[in-house]
Each structure stands twice: as C-alpha cells, then as structure tokens.
Amino acid sequence: MNFAEIRRALGVALWFVFLTFPLMVIRVDSIESTIEWRWMNMLWVAVGSFALSLLTSWYFRRREAAVGKVSDKPPLAVRLRTWTADPARRLPLFGALAAFAIVFPFLFSSYQTNIMTTALMYVVLGLGLNIVVGLAGLLDLGYVAFYAVGAYSYALLNTHFGLGFWTVLPIGAALAALFGILLGFPVLRLRGDYLAIVTLAFGEIIRLVLENWNDFSQGPSGISNIERPALFGIELTLNQSITYLYFLMLLMVIITIFVVNRLQDSRIGRAWLALREDDIACQAMGIDKTKTKLTAFALGATWAGMVGVIFAAKTTFINPASFTFLESAIILAIVVLGGMGSILGVIIGAFILILLPEYLRALADYRMLAFGAILVTMMIFRPQGIIANVRRTYQFTRKDA
Amino acid sequence: MDYFVELFFSGLTRGSIYALIALGYTMVYGIIGLINFAHGEIYMIGAFTSFVVASVLSIMGLPLLAIIVLAGLAAAIWASAYGYTIEKIAYKPLRNAPRLSPLISAIGMSIFLQNYVLLAQTSNFLPFPELIPDFEFLEPIAHIIGTTDIVILLTTAVSMIALLILIKFTRMGKAMRATAQDKTMARLVGINVDRVISNTFIVGSALAAIGGMLIASHVGQINFYIGFIAGIKAFTAAVLGGIGSIPGAVLGGFILGLTESFATGYVSSDYEDVFAFSLLVLILLFKPAGLLGKSSIEKV
Numbered sequence: 116m117n118f119a120e121i122r123r124a125l126g127v128a129l130w131f132v133f134l135t136f137p138l139m140v141i142r143v144d145s146i147e148s149t150i151e152w153r154w155m156n157m158l159w160v161a162v163g164s165f166a167l168s169l170l171t172s173w174y175f176r177r178r179e180a181a182v183g184k185v186s187d188k189p190p191l192a193v194r195l196r197t198w199t200a201d202p203a204r205r206l207p208l209f210g211a212l213a214a215f216a217i218v219f220p221f222l223f224s225s226y227q228t229n230i231m232t233t234a235l236m237y238v239v240l241g242l243g244l245n246i247v248v249g250l251a252g253l254l255d256l257g258y259v260a261f262y263a264v265g266a267y268s269y270a271l272l273n274t275h276f277g278l279g280f281w282t283v284l285p286i287g288a289a290l291a292a293l294f295g296i297l298l299g300f301p302v303l304r305l306r307g308d309y310l311a312i313v314t315l316a317f318g319e320i321i322r323l324v325l326e327n328w329n330d331f332s333q334g335p336s337g338i339s340n341i342e343r344p345a346l347f348g349i350e351l352t353l354n355q356s357i358t359y360l361y362f363l364m365l366l367m368v369i370i371t372i373f374v375v376n377r378l379q380d381s382r383i384g385r386a387w388l389a390l391r392e393d394d395i396a397c398q399a400m401g402i403d404k405t406k407t408k409l410t411a412f413a414l415g416a417t418w419a420g421m422v423g424v425i426f427a428a429k430t431t432f433i434n435p436a437s438f439t440f441l442e443s444a445i446i447l448a449i450v451v452l453g454g455m456g457s458i459l460g461v462i463i464g465a466f467i468l469i470l471l472p473e474y475l476r477a478l479a480d481y482r483m484l485a486f487g488a489i490l491v492t493m494m495i496f497r498p499q500g501i502i503a504n505v506r507r508t509y510q511f512t513r514k515d516a
Numbered sequence: 517m518d519y520f521v522e523l524f525f526s527g528l529t530r531g532s533i534y535a536l537i538a539l540g541y542t543m544v545y546g547i548i549g550l551i552n553f554a555h556g557e558i559y560m561i562g563a564f565t566s567f568v569v570a571s572v573l574s575i576m577g578l579p580l581l582a583i584i585v586l587a588g589l590a591a592a593i594w595a596s597a598y599g600y601t602i603e604k605i606a607y608k609p610l611r612n613a614p615r616l617s618p619l620i621s622a623i624g625m626s627i628f629l630q631n632y633v634l635l636a637q638t639s640n641f642l643p644f645p646e647l648i649p650d651f652e653f654l655e656p657i658a659h660i661i662g663t664t665d666i667v668i669l670l671t672t673a674v675s676m677i678a679l680l681i682l683i684k685f686t687r688m689g690k691a692m693r694a695t696a697q698d699k700t701m702a703r704l705v706g707i708n709v710d711r712v713i714s715n716t717f718i719v720g721s722a723l724a725a726i727g728g729m730l731i732a733s734h735v736g737q738i739n740f741y742i743g744f745i746a747g748i749k750a751f752t753a754a755v756l757g758g759i760g761s762i763p764g765a766v767l768g769g770f771i772l773g774l775t776e777s778f779a780t781g782y783v784s785s786d787y788e789d790v791f792a793f794s795l796l797v798l799i800l801l802f803k804p805a806g807l808l809g810k811s812s813i814e815k816v
Contacts, residue, residue, distance in 0.1 A: 130601070134594070134601060135636070137564075137565045137569060137594060138561070138568065138636045138637060139636045142638075143568055143571035143572060143575070145642065146643075150571075150575060156636075252616065254619060254620070256623070304804060305804065309755070309804065311551070311619055312551065312755075312796070313796065313800055315748065316752075316796050317793075319748070319793055320794065323787065323790050323793075324790065444623065444627055447620070448624075481631075483627060484628060484631040484632060484635065486627060487627030487628030488624065490620055490621060490625075491628065494618070494624070495606075495609045498614075498617055
C-alpha cells in the first residue's frame with residue numbers, strides 16, 4: 116500500500132459521498148413536511164468506498180505482478196476433475212453426498228426441507244438456462260416466462276379439467292418448449308444485445324397478459340387450491356408431501372444433470388458451443404444455425420416448464436407476481452456466478468444464491484442489491500465464474516515420475 | 517374530434533419523454549456499441565434527486581421558479597455523475613471483453629441501482645410535488661392540452677436543439693461523431709476516446725434526468741421501479757428509429773408515444789405496456805435496422 120493509492124482511495128471516498136448525498140443522507144417526508152438527515156449513512160459510504168478502493172487497487176497490483184508468470188497449477192475445474200477421476204476417491208465422495216441427500220428430510224425439519232427443495236428447483240432452472248446462455252451463448256432475459264407457462268398450465272389444467280400432476284408434467288414441459296420455439300423464431304436473426312432485450316420484452320408480455328386477462332388466469336389475484344402431487348393415489352399429510360416433493364426434486368436434479376451432461380457432448384451440444392464461439396465460422400462448418408438456436412431455446416424452456424409445474428404443485432397458489440423480471444435475473448445470476456457452461460458451477464451457484472439469503476435473514480433486504488453487485492463484479496474480476504468451464508482434454512502423466 | 521386531439525397531444529408528451537431517454541441509449545450505442553441497461557435507472561435517479569431537492573427547498577420556503585430551476589439542475593448534475601461513475605466501474609474494465617460481458621454487467625448495475633434507491637429511500641410510491649402551475653391564459657385549451665404538457669414539449673424541444681448544436685458545432689461533438697465512426701482512427705488523430713465516452717454518458721444522463729423530472733411532475737408520483745419500464749420503452753424508441761441514429765431516436769420516441777396513446781385510448785388501457793413491447797418485437801422482426809438506421813452486413 117503506497118501513498119498514491121491512499122490518496123486515490125480518499126478521492127474515491129469523497130466522490131461517493133458526493134454521489135450518494137441526496138439519496139442516502141436526505142430523506143423527506145412530504146406529507147409531514149419534515150427532513151431527516153442521516154449523517155451516519157454518509158460515514159458508512161465514505162468508509163466503505165475507501166476500503167473498496169484500496170482493495171481493488173491491491174487486487175490489480177497483484178494481478179499485474181502475476182502477468183508474465185505462468186502458473187503451473189491447472190484451473191480449479193481441471194484439478195477437481197483429475198481429483199475425482201480416481202474411483203477410490205469418487206465412490207466414497209458420491210456415496211456420502213447421496214447418503215446426505217437421502218437422509219436430509221429425516222434429519223431436518225420440514226421448513227429446512229422446503230428451503231432445500233426450493234434450492235433444488237433453482238439448480239434445475241439454472242441448468243436449463245445454462246443450456247441457452249452458457250452453452251449456446253444466447254442471452255435470454257425472459258427465461259421466467261417459460262417457468263410461468265409451466266406453472267400456469269398445471270394450475271389451469273388442474274382447476275378446470277382436474278388433470279393430475281403426473282399428466283401435466285409432460286404437458287407443461289411440452290407447452291414451455293413450444294413457447295421456446297415461438298420466441299425463438301422471431302429472434303433468430305438478432306444479435307446478442309437485441310436478443311436480450313426482445314427476450315426481456317417477451318417475458319414481460321407473458322406476465323402482463325397473465326395479470327390482465329382475468330377470464331383466463333384470474334388476473335393478479337392468482338389461482339389457489341392447486342392440488343399437491345399424489346403418490347400412487349395415496350393421500351399424503353402436509354409433512355409427507357413436503358418430503359415427497361423433496362425427493363421428486365432430487366430425482367429431477369439427477370435426471371437434469373445426466374441429460375445436460377450427455378447433451379453437452381452430443382452433436383447438438385457441440386453445435387451450441389460452435390455457435391457460441393463464432394456464429395459465422397459455425398455456419399461455414401455446415402451447422403444449421405436456425406435448428407441449433409431453436410433447439411437451445413426449446414430444450415432450455417423444457418426444464419423451466421417442468422420446474423414451473425412442480426412450483427405450482429409445491430406452493431398450491433400462483434399469481435403473476437412470482438414471475439417478474441427479477442426472477443429471471445436471479446437465475447441469470449446463478450449461472451453467471453457459478454460459471455457459464457459449467458454444470459458443477461451452476462449447482463454451486465444455485466446453492467450459494469438461494470440458501471445463503473435464507474440463512475442470513477437479517478440481510479434479506481440486501482439480497483437483490485447483492486445479486487446486482489455479483490453480476491457486475493463477476494464480469495469484471497472473474498468472468499468465467501467460480502468453476503470455469505474447461506474443455507475436456509486428455510492428460511498424460513508419467514507413471515514413474 | 518376533441519378526444520382524438522387530446523390523445524394526440526398526450527402521445528406527443530409521452531413521446532418527447534421517450535425521445536429524451538432514447539437519446540442517451542442511442543448515443544452510447546453509437547459510440548461503444550453497448551446497450552446501457554442502467555440508463556433507465558439514471559432516469560429514475562434523476563427523478564428521485566429532483567424530488568428530494570424540490571421537497572427540501574419547498575420546505576425551506578423558496579419561490580417556485582427557483583425550486584424548478586435548482587431541482588432540474590441538481591437532477592442533471594447528479595444523474596450525470598451517476599452515469600459517469602457507472603461507466604467507469606461497470607463498462608470501462610470490460611471494453612475488450614466478449615460482447616456478453618458488458619451486457620450482463622449492465623443488467624447487474626441496473627438491478628443494483630434499483631435496490632440501492634429502494635433501500636436508501638423507500639419502496640412506496642412518493643407523491644411528487646406539482647412544480648408547474650396551470651397558467652391562466654391557457655385556460656381555453658386546457659381540456660385538450662395541459663400546461664405541463666406544453667412545458668414538457670417546450671423543454672424537450674430546447675434540450676434537443678441544444679444537443680444538436682453540441683453535436684454539430686462544438687469540438688466535443690465533432691470528437692463524438694468521429695469516435696462513433698471509427699474508434700481506432702479517432703484515437704490516431706489525437707482524440708481522447710476515453711474522455712469522449714465519459715462525455716457521452718454525462719450528456720445522455722443529463723437528458724434522461726430532465727426527462728425523469730418532467731414526467732415525475734406530470735404523473736405526480738415516483739417509485740424506485742419507474743426506470744425499468746421507461747428504460748425498455750425508450751430502448752424500443754431507439755430501436756424503432758434505428759439505434760445509433762440521433763434523429764432516429766427522436767422520431768422513434770414520438771412514434772412510440774403516439775402509438776401508445778392511441779392504442780390505450782381506443783383499444784384498452786390494461787395492455788399499455790404490451791403494445792410497446794409488441795411494437796419492439798415487430799420492428800426487430802421486419803426492420804431490425806430501424807427506420808433511419810443503416811443496415812450493416814457483418815463481415816468476418
């Protein structure tokens with residue numbers, strides 16, 4: 116830490132004090148005509164921005180010092196992969212994880228189980244969005260629309276026609292996929308940034324229609340008394356059904372991981388990666404761009420549709436307020452934090468972003484603030500996410516070394 | 517007929533505000549090719565700053581005219597400062613990153629700013645003081661067009677002419693146009709590109725802040741969330757006119773404002789936002805380059 120850095124940090128602190136002055140310090144009650152001066156906030160801003168400025172200059176100094184030096188340690192993802200490649204380590208690790216996942220609902224209260232189910236739902240949503248954003252490189256900001264399609268198809272088919280959970284699960288998935296293709300068609304020609312805005316508008320259109328079309332969706336008041344899923348016709352108590360949903364979600368996560376993993380290495384998965392890296396070169400290699408983009412949208416939407424059905428069954432009540440843009444932003448933050456294109460990364464990202472705010476209730480108000488900050492800081496400091504997606508490579512090690 | 521004229525003027529008022537915000541989008545896009553998602557938030561911060569300043573001054577008992585001028589000035593200054601800072605923090609480090617990175621960073625910034633205002637001020641709707649009184653000499657046409665509408669239209673016109681002069685005739689404007697055409701070449705002839713980019717953010721933010729203050733005093737209430745919808749709509753206007761084109765943004769703003777006004781007046785007011793979003797999807801489908809934009813063919 117040198118003098119120039121401290122002087123810079125002081126300048127930054129002063130600037131932020133000025134910047135945040137009208138909104139952080141002053142608060143006006145215009146009905147009572149009183150002004151509240153919150154000088155403490157000014158102090159916090161000054162101290163906080165001073166510390167952050169020092170921290171970033173320290174970080175950049177360190178990074179500059181590291182330039183030129185080649186690190187002999189391979190990236191985290193590669194180390195993890197080599198470490199778990201050994202069956203002697205892999206089997207006990209996976210066994211322990213599986214055992215923990217199975218006994219979880221019996222060890223902890225139903226409240227905890229419920230939270231865990233929610234986290235698992237976000238794991239699947241994250242993995243679904245990961246197909247579109249991480250693999251195919253199409254920034255979809257209206258992902259929540261497909262989630263809404265799934266949830267509303269179960270809610271409506273159940274209340275109007277009495278269709279059960281298991282019947283609607285594939286229907287919801289198919290409808291969501293259909294909407295994915297519907298959205299996919301108009302945006303096929305658009306470049307990255309336009310695509311983002313149009314998907315955002317699409318998500319908002321779906322929500323606004325659900326909010327205003329009272330005859331169809333009962334508007335903002337939503338649909339209540341949706342049936343919980345049945346287990347071979349056996350009536351379940353509330354606690355049992357929470358446990359049941361937990362296992363259902365667990366199964367779903369496992370299936371999703373399996374399918375996405377296989378998809379990645381398939382022909383279409385390779386085509387997505389090619390599209391993400393360079394769409395002109397991708398076309399030149401004879402890949403059908405239209406088909407590749409549409410399948411990415413459709414397959415990504417399918418997972419959202421299924422989770423939507425489960426969401427409606429879990430909460431037994433849905434309204435359009437559950438499907439705002441912020442929901443899309445949360446799922447995007449999961450993918451970005453974990454690492455775009457990396458399955459393990461997305462899982463970790465979902466657990467961090469969903470479980471942490473649940474257990475740090477005191478900080479719940481700052482949740483969205485943190486999500487926004489995470490998106491910005493990750494892009495600047497670690498765009499590849501916690502677990503970077505590394506191409507599979509062969510590694511040769513000498514036996515006698 | 518009166519109803520038609522009324523809708524027409526309310527469409528013009530709306531449109532001029534969209535145009536003011538769209539100018540910021542289009543200028544930034546023209547220069548660094550980035551959709552500044554946080555631009556709607558700048559507009560919201562402008563409205564909030566003018567609210568805070570106007571309320572404090574009116575409690576202190578200043579005359580109305582002084583309040584309007586000072587509140588507008590404060591909104592423009594602080595919004596510009598925010599625009600400048602956002603560019604430095606969230607976009608500048610990512611100037612050579614892949615296309616997706618600055619976009620995600622911009623979305624993050626937008627969410628951050630929304631929640632920052634939510635936490636620093638309030639999540640409720642705040643009543644915005646009525647800054648512009650009804651002039652008596654306008655009484656005969658008050659049923660068609662209100663005083664605020666006229667003030668908004670005039671202010672917008674003045675701001676746009678000022679912007680036009682800035683871009684056409686000043687050194688800074690020349691540098692901006694040069695940078696928009698070719699960044700590398702501009703740097704070669706000695707233009708400080710970083711400063712031009714900062715200036716673009718400052719000017720765009722000031723325009724958005726003026727729009728924010730005008731619309732807030734017109735609607736009569738503000739909330740931390742107003743920037744989100746206004747942002748998408750202004751973006752629609754920018755795309756409609758052809759993103760990167762300044763006259764296009766103005767034209768797009770007016771077309772969008774009129775469309776919305778007539779659609780809500782004659783069809784249904786429940787779907788106000790749906791009309792705008794559908795218009796956006798339709799333009800991008802049939803004329804992605806916009807009305808006045810140049811369609812560019814991507815080369816390898």
